[in-house]
Amino acid sequence: MGKSIDVRDLTVSYDGNEVLQDISFSIKSGQLIGIIGPNGAGKSTLMKAMLDLIHRDHGDVRIDGKKITKMRKQIAYVPQRSNIDWDFPILVRDTVLLGTYPRLGLFRRPTKADKKWADECLDQVNMLDYRDRQIGELSGGQQQRVFLARALAQQANYFFLDEPFVGIDVTSENTIITILKALRDEGKTVFVVHHDLTKVEQYFDQLLLINKKLMKYGNVKEVMQKELMSSAYNIDFNIIQSMGGEA
């Protein structure tokens, strides 16, 4: 079995309404993949369902041929920032240290080496100077960089980021995308739920266009077709063109 992510017939419903219908795709590892689609299309749900964080009605997800539950240590997930309690008594450096927990397993505590590694990850996102701040004292972009540092600390091979670019400053966005591309270049696989279509072409190798169903999977040029996008978003995509996209 080669290195790949295989999703078969993934179906998810809430209270009898199907949110995702029979989604199937197969992606080679080592790519930077954008999950796009209109509001309510089920982008975050797809990510959560792939990670087995919500109930699936049916379907199967394999990474390198193995079940997700067996691959947890290889997966770093950055949930949407909106779910965090920003008043939680935790410092930036301790937040990043959380990333070392899965490898430590039960009973073992983070060692000096783990703390040093967490600092290195913090340095990669240019946030080392903020290590002793409480997380609520940071700006949105800084918070997102800290969460990326936490994901880096996991030393995972697969990264899943849910809307990492929402509500953040340009510097943070650039830092994050640069790191994601570097991860890709190291052979890691990165999935990003994304809703801003303007930068899709600069950011991603492959796109998953969904609207409850999988509308199209392929490289950016193949997916960013006017017809396809119009039917997925139910709007006229000349608007996107005027925003700089090539739809």
Next chain:
Amino acid sequence: MDFINDLMNYEFLQRAFVTSVIVGIICGIIGSFIILRGMALMGDAISHAILPGVAISYMLGINYFYGAVFFGILTAVGIGVVSQHSRIKNDASIGIVFTAFFALGIILIGKAQTATDLTQILFGNVLAVRSSDMIITIIIGIIIIMCVVIFYKELLVSTFDETLAASYGLPTKWIHYGIMLLLTLATVASLQTVGVVLVVAMLITPASTAYLLTNRFSVMIVLSSFFGALSSVIGLYISFQYNLSSGAVIVIAATIIFIIVFIFSPKQGVLFKALRTRKIRVH
């Protein structure tokens, strides 16, 4: 000091001292978790809902501990079922479940005709703690401290971000019920000291005081149990000296500590916040 002399001489006072200090510590620990998980109401609910368990235990002639733990768990599960399987929000389902159990408890206590009357269960009487109660409290204290020390990492992640904890493969549901179990144990241990009605104060007041003083979870837990134990000692001393209701005095002591910190905390206190604001406005 007379109090120290009496503490040396009277065994009942020693038992009261040990029990109330341990209760202060464990309520401080568990309280830190429940206030950060937004479950402060849950502490109130469980403390009230164990009443029928206490009554049934008296009827069966067993230690009230067993009945109380059984009803504590039943309440936690009941609240979970109502809020997860309907559109009813968590706080409302807490209200539905615990009042039902509390009402049942009042009826059963009346039927049980125990030597310990309702007042003592509702308001506690730490000076009447028996040796067997003290031993149960010590055992509960050891269990809670050990669980928190051993599973500190897992408890921290799941309290901070449940989705992240789930992506780590941690059994978040079981962690929730585990904390509910520890909460029930802490509540049962507190019955004799502060009583059903005021347990919630021991759970949330010292923890909230600590929350205003630190940005680190581990420090918060330690500070919170320190404030809990301190309130117990002050409360016990004053209630013994002036013959006042122990539970009530302990809670008042905890509240006074909270008020002091609420005003004078360097980072979160209202005084320094006002000063900082003024400084900026003057410039």
